[in-house]
Amino acid sequence: MDKPKLSPPIHVGVIMDGNGRWAEKHGRNRSYGHKAGANLIEKVSKIMFASGVEYLSLYAFSTENFARPKEEVDYLMNLLKTGIKKYGKACFDNKIKLTVSGDLNALSEELQSVISTYVKKTEIFEKPVMNICLNYGARQELCHAFNHIIESGISSVTPQDIDNALYTKLPPLDLIIRTGGEKRLSNFMLWQAVYAELYFTDVLWPDFTEEECLNALEWFSSRKRRFGKI
Numbered sequence: 442m443d444k445p446k447l448s449p450p451i452h453v454g455v456i457m458d459g460n461g462r463w464a465e466k467h468g469r470n471r472s473y474g475h476k477a478g479a480n481l482i483e484k485v486s487k488i489m490f491a492s493g494v495e496y497l498s499l500y501a502f503s504t505e506n507f508a509r510p511k512e513e514v515d516y517l518m519n520l521l522k523t524g525i526k527k528y529g530k531a532c533f534d535n536k537i538k539l540t541v542s543g544d545l546n547a548l549s550e551e552l553q554s555v556i557s558t559y560v561k562k563t564e565i566f567e568k569p570v571m572n573i574c575l576n577y578g579a580r581q582e583l584c585h586a587f588n589h590i591i592e593s594g595i596s597s598v599t600p601q602d603i604d605n606a607l608y609t610k611l612p613p614l615d616l617i618i619r620t621g622g623e624k625r626l627s628n629f630m631l632w633q634a635v636y637a638e639l640y641f642t643d644v645l646w647p648d649f650t651e652e653e654c655l656n657a658l659e660w661f662s663s664r665k666r667r668f669g670k671i
């Protein structure tokens with residue numbers, strides 16, 4: 442596996458979209474697509490971390506995804522529970538810090554307990570960080586942060602105060618990859634995305650190969666980031 446030659450993004454966010462359409466394309470139900478998508482996470486994270494990425498935020502379930510049929514939500518929650526157990530162990534073995542961003546109170550006690558087990562087990566590590574966005578919404582995260590700030594009594598808010606009050610302390614996103622063809626953020630890390638490079642691909646998430654992943658990293662390294670300067 443060749444590493445991209447230029448400097449890698451420090452924080453990458455992935456909107457893993459297209460599982461349902463992938464399943465439909467294969468004449469199967471949506472669950473089949475979600476399972477295929479979940480199976481990809483370990484491989485993609487390995488490639489990212491081996492390429493020098495330090496923080497990887499994966500959008501696994503949005504706040505709005507709770508509006509899907511109960512059967513699909515239940516399936517996804519179950520898949521997340523199994524996935525976090527399995528992946529949490531792998532994180533520990535590979536010295537990866539696992540964090541989970543989102544409104545976790547709304548999840549089942551069983552899922553909350555699995556999350557807390559592996560988050561605690563891996564909190565001894567510093568980097569790389571695998572951040573799973575689960576029942577995550579950027580607007581909800583910002584409200585959570587603002588409420589926290591109000592409670593702390595700060596009267597004049599700085600960007601730093603907001604950074605510190607988010608679900609998980611992370612650097613800003615350098616690169617956002619969205620699979621599945623849609624060109625939107627769908628409530629994903631709006632604050633952290635402020636200067637992110639946006640990479641959209643028509644490839645459906647379960648078809649996102651090592652080559653696709655390296656293509657995205659290579660595309661990133663060709664971007665000229667100006668941050669408002671000339």
Ligand code: IPE
Pocket residue numbers: 457458459460461462463501502503506517621
């Ligand atoms: C992304 O795939 C996974 C989740 C949102 C949980 P989708 O389920 O949105 O797949 P499409 O967009 O319907 O193909």
Ligand code: IPE
Pocket residue numbers: 456457458459500501502503506623625627
């Ligand atoms: C975004 O995909 C959420 C995740 C990938 C978890 P959606 O499929 O929910 O987004 P929309 O509804 O097409 O905007």
Ligand code: MG
Pocket residue numbers: 458459460621
């Ligand atoms: Mg979708």
